[in-house]
Every structure is written in C-alpha cells, then in structure tokens.
Amino acid sequence: MKPIKRFKELWISFKFFRYSVIAHLGYFIVTLIVVLTILRDQNDFIIYFNAGGVFYNDINNLYDQEQYLWDYRYLPLSAMFFVPFYLLGFDLGFLIFHILNLILNILICIFLYKICKFVKGEDHEEDDKRIIIYICIYLTGIYQIFNYILGQINLYITLFILISLYIFIKYDKLKWQFAGSLILGVSIIVKPVAFFLIPFLLVINLDYKRRKKLTIDFSTSLVRLIGVLLPVSLNIFLFLAYPKLWEGFIDTNFTGSNPLTINFSFSITKLILNFCFLYNIPFNQLYVLIIVLSIIGGIGFIIFIIGKFDKNYQIIFGITLGMIIMLLGYYDSWDHHLLILIPLLTIIVFILPRHSEITMKYIRKGVLFFSVFDLAFMGIWFLIWFYFPYNFASTIFLILNFIGITKYALLSEKK
Amino acid sequence: MKIKLLLLISMVFIGFIVSTTSNVVASNYDIGVEKGDSFTWKCNICDKKKMEDLFGKNWDSNGTGLFEELKRGNQMRLTVKETDKDFKIYNPSSLKNEEFFSITFKKWIWTNDDTWGDYDYKDQITHYSDPKDYSDDLIFPNCAPIWLPLPLDDYLKEIDLYEGYSIDTRSRTITAISCEIKKYDLKGDYPTEYINIHAIYNDQGILESYKLYIENHQIIIEIVLESNSIPPMIEFFIPVILVIFYLGIIYLMYKKVLIG
Numbered sequence: 251m252k253p254i255k256r257f258k259e260l261w262i263s264f265k266f267f268r269y270s271v272i273a274h275l276g277y278f279i280v281t282l283i284v285v286l287t288i289l290r291d292q293n294d295f296i297i298y299f300n301a302g303g304v305f306y307n308d309i310n311n312l313y314d315q316e317q318y319l320w321d322y323r324y325l326p327l328s329a330m331f332f333v334p335f336y337l338l339g340f341d342l343g344f345l346i347f348h349i350l351n352l353i354l355n356i357l358i359c360i361f362l363y364k365i366c367k368f369v370k371g372e373d374h375e376e377d378d379k380r381i382i383i384y385i386c387i388y389l390t391g392i393y394q395i396f397n398y399i400l401g402q403i404n405l406y407i408t409l410f411i412l413i414s415l416y417i418f419i420k421y422d423k424l425k426w427q428f429a430g431s432l433i434l435g436v437s438i439i440v441k442p443v444a445f446f447l448i449p450f451l452l453v454i455n456l457d458y459k460r461r462k463k464l465t466i467d468f469s470t471s472l473v474r475l476i477g478v479l480l481p482v483s484l485n486i487f488l489f490l491a492y493p494k495l496w497e498g499f500i501d502t503n504f505t506g507s508n509p510l511t512i513n514f515s516f517s518i519t520k521l522i523l524n525f526c527f528l529y530n531i532p533f534n535q536l537y538v539l540i541i542v543l544s545i546i547g548g549i550g551f552i553i554f555i556i557g558k559f560d561k562n563y564q565i566i567f568g569i570t571l572g573m574i575i576m577l578l579g580y581y582d583s584w585d586h587h588l589l590i591l592i593p594l595l596t597i598i599v600f601i602l603p604r605h606s607e608i609t610m611k612y613i614r615k616g617v618l619f620f621s622v623f624d625l626a627f628m629g630i631w632f633l634i635w636f637y638f639p640y641n642f643a644s645t646i647f648l649i650l651n652f653i654g655i656t657k658y659a660l661l662s663e664k665k
Numbered sequence: 666m667k668i669k670l671l672l673l674i675s676m677v678f679i680g681f682i683v684s685t686t687s688n689v690v691a692s693n694y695d696i697g698v699e700k701g702d703s704f705t706w707k708c709n710i711c712d713k714k715k716m717e718d719l720f721g722k723n724w725d726s727n728g729t730g731l732f733e734e735l736k737r738g739n740q741m742r743l744t745v746k747e748t749d750k751d752f753k754i755y756n757p758s759s760l761k762n763e764e765f766f767s768i769t770f771k772k773w774i775w776t777n778d779d780t781w782g783d784y785d786y787k788d789q790i791t792h793y794s795d796p797k798d799y800s801d802d803l804i805f806p807n808c809a810p811i812w813l814p815l816p817l818d819d820y821l822k823e824i825d826l827y828e829g830y831s832i833d834t835r836s837r838t839i840t841a842i843s844c845e846i847k848k849y850d851l852k853g854d855y856p857t858e859y860i861n862i863h864a865i866y867n868d869q870g871i872l873e874s875y876k877l878y879i880e881n882h883q884i885i886i887e888i889v890l891e892s893n894s895i896p897p898m899i900e901f902f903i904p905v906i907l908v909i910f911y912l913g914i915i916y917l918m919y920k921k922v923l924i925g
Contacts, residue, residue: 291819511841534882
C-alpha cells in the first residue's frame, strides 16, 4: 500500500509528476489506437505474435524470415514467451501486451526510485524530489511513444536489469548474487541486447598505479556467470533438438543480408556500413562488427577493470558500460533501446556527487537528449538519407556518456 | 474517486476501440507516375567483364532492358506516354481476361549523348492488378523492376517472391528490395557465383538506386536515378553542407539547449 499512498501524495503535491503521468497515459491510449487502426500491419508486435505462432505450430521454421515482416533475430526460447499472446489472437493479445507494458513501466519507476534512494550520495538533497523529476523525465521521454507504438519488449529488459541491480547492490550473499544474475539471464532470453553485459558481471579490479595487482572475487564472479548463463544455455537444448534453428539464428544475426540495408540505426558499426554502402566500398559486415565491438568493448572492459569504483556500485557502471557498448557496437541500435539505458544513467546521476561536473557535462545532457530530441534526428534522417544516411546525433551522446563514465572511473578524486 | 472514474472511462474506451477495429485493412494499389513524367538514370559503375562471367555473353540483352547497352558513365531515359489501371490481357490457359497496371513509355537506351535526340523505341511494363496473381517463387527481371505499383511494400508483400528476397518497409526504414541469389540458382546455371542486388524506390514507385554486388559487397553495377532539381555540382557538396549543419545543431544543443 505504501507506493499507492506515495503516488497519491505526489499526485496532489507535485504538478510536474501529475503532468508526466497524464502525458504517459496519453501516450498509452494514443499508441493503442494507432496500432489497432493505422499501424496494425506495421509494428514489431506482429513479429512477436507470429514468432509465438510459429513456435507453437512449427518450431523448425522459427527463423524462416518469410513468416515475418522484419527478421526475427532473438534466441529461440524467447518465442515461447509470445505463445500466450498468439493464442489470444492479435487484438486481445496486443491489448494485454500493451497493458503489461504499462504495468512494467510502473514497476520500473518503483525499482528506479528504490535504487536511486539507496545509492544517493550524502551531498544530495534529503528529499526525493530530484529522483521524482528524473523518473518523470523517463516517463515522458519520446522513446516511450516509439516503444508503445512498435509493441516492443524493451521494458521487460529494463525491469529485469533493474531488479537484478537492486539485488546485486542490496544483498551480498552468494545466493542473492546468483538470483540477480539468473534474472539477468532471463532478460537475455527475452531479448539478447543484454548479452554484452555478461563480462561486466565479473568482480575484478586491477590496481595498475600502485601495486599492479589484479584482484578477482572468484566465488561471486563464478556464481554470477553461472547464474546468467544458465537460462541462456537452455536454448542449447532447442538448438540440439532442432538443428535448423541454429543455422537460421546464425544466418539472421551475423551473416544474412539484413544488415546491408541502409537504415537509421545509430550504432558505429551501422554508420560505417552506411558509409561503405553509399560510397561503394567493399565490406564484410561481420568483420566490421567484430572490429568495432573489439575496440569499444575492449576499451570499456579495461576501464571497468582498472577503474576506481565503489565496490558496491561497480556492477552499475559495468552494466551501463555494457549497454553503451551494445548500442555503439551492434548493427541495430534503435531509439526504443534507449529505454534500457536511461534508468541506468539516472542511477549514475545519483551515485555521482550532487554537483558533479561529469553529471553536468555528460550524463544529464545524454539523458535529456535521448528523452527529448533523439527521435527528431530520426525524422531528419528520413529527410536527408539519400545524400546523408547517417543518424549519429545519439552516437555522439552515447560516446559522451562513455567518456563521462571513463572519467569518473579513472579520476582519483571523484567530482 | 477521480482516479477510479478515469480508469473506468479508459477501460470502456479501450474496449470500444478493440471491438470496433477491423481485422482487414484494404489495400488499393495505384500507379505513382503520370503521363509526361520523365526519368533519367545514370550508370556510375559497370564491370562488363564480371557481368559476362556471372551471366554469360548475353547478360545485357535480357530482362526489362535495364542492362541494354549498359556502360559506365552513360544515361538512360524513360518518358511516360500512357498509364492504364485497367489493362486487360486474355489468358488462353485460364480462359479469362487478366487485369494489369500498365505504363507505356518512350525509351532512350544507355547513351553518352547529352542531346538525347529521338527516342529508341516505345515499350510497356505491366504488373498484375492483384499481386497474388503472380506465380510462386517469383524473380523479377534483373531482380528489381524499374517501376512498381504503390504502396510498393504492401504490393510486394502479397507476392510469393523467391526465397532470396527481403523487403524493407517504409515504416522502419526506406523502401528497398534486397535479393540474394545463390550460385547456379537461375536458369542456365547462372549466376556463376553468389550475387546480391539492392534496389531502392522513390515515392512514385520508380527505381531510385540499383546496386549489384558479389561476395563481400564488391560492387559490379550501380545505377542511380538522377535528380532533376539539383545540379550535379551542388549534389557533390550536399553531404559536406549537411555534416556542418548537423554538427552545428548538435553543438548548439549541447551548449545552449541541454543546460546542465
């Protein structure tokens, strides 16, 4: 009952909160109407819906892209999650899915509030008004419209990540570390965007300045790795039982023709591929992906290892770095993926000192840009793509966030 | 009380929408070009030797004439003479008149003569009014026709295309056709190695860009629709101007709008 009481208090006393909730409900209702009328043939939910149907009726054809409007790229077990929606039929299935997305957003706000409260530094305001403002920014962010209108599943990932983070930072015991990573593993099953977070689950530090000593919390790291890989590895059974699935999965994700298509993804890999496409430079998309991921991922992981993080919060910075690496490195980085990143950046704002230069220069600007302007640049892309097929505004702000975290990690005096 | 009322109204509203929305959205196809419209394509890349290796000596004499006397640096022009939405052809095997969309055009085949002169011949392109009438496993001549009915993505989705096709729809990205063809998958044991065709269409359903690749995206043919409104010299500077403009906006946002 406590959250409901708090909601009522905020509703009465905080105008910005009231407007944000109304705006969000507006997004919810308008997008529902739009999907069920104008865009009923043009959304991502159809892909999930069909994947549920194929999984239910003929699993061998899960990666037969003839079945879908756009390629189905996720792990095979993810399709199982969509079977209930398929059985409900499109209209009712989408309505339930849409309402679930709203509930997920409410839960995300609750967990985000709890984590921010927990990590908030002593020099921050005593009241929670600033946390509420950031939550309101998250709720009103334009990416929410995009996520709802596409019928996307990013909110599941966001919630799973936040729950695992909450467990990781609040409970030290190994069984809880296992539970947290298990939840993270489930999020990878649902959508593999969280795959790049796995290396950042290690509890590892290299004191390169003073003692040049590498310390690893072996038991915690191992428990976390087992926890996260256990749910993911369940897919192996499906791959073994249906070998055609493995072939289709690899082809769709790494060697297929799809990445060739010019689009507005803001990942560095895609920007390079678009450049090669426009100027007819021969390329192998898999090599580009590997090179970009190795460079960004390598730098990110080194920073994670040598950075001077508070031991309890290293995981938060690690997961944020992993997410930024994924968005900068993988072929498809869309605006609705930012829904996963914004809560992580919000948490970092509250870990950093109240008047931190890093918050001001990097993190906060990133949060505001992603929430308000990012989608406008997608619109600009559609106007100018034939001459300039690069949507790199978000890329710049992702890099700025990456630099901000790097600075924080490497500075001995946190400011 | 207010919240409860709001929730109740929302539920009723949502229920109403779900119950009244139809499962079927009708698609009416149309011809996007008009009589008198003129289109000029330029060939930026054409590796004739490689095309001969891939498709044999007659590579430039089949299909819809897109490759007819194709040469790097040359241009091809079509001027629409007539469009017909109810063109009928009698099919002796089905004993029925089949309905087509048709455009008749004057064609100047690939040339480097800027004056153009008289057209080379008149020709016609037709597409079934109902895309479902196309045969299964369809491969278009040259993999991507010069013109397609609108809405192009809906039209293509209704055709049972060859397995190598993938269609990008406009809501996610631009309207484009990708077609991968495996070695020896076409009649006459062509192509002699893997090829990938990528074609982009404009709002009129006219081919805007055509690229034919072999492995590792090595380009063999590039054909682009020339813009009538922008002179080529200015076209060259557009990306440079856009980079400056784009970076300027981001810098201004960073400094002035997104105040820390």
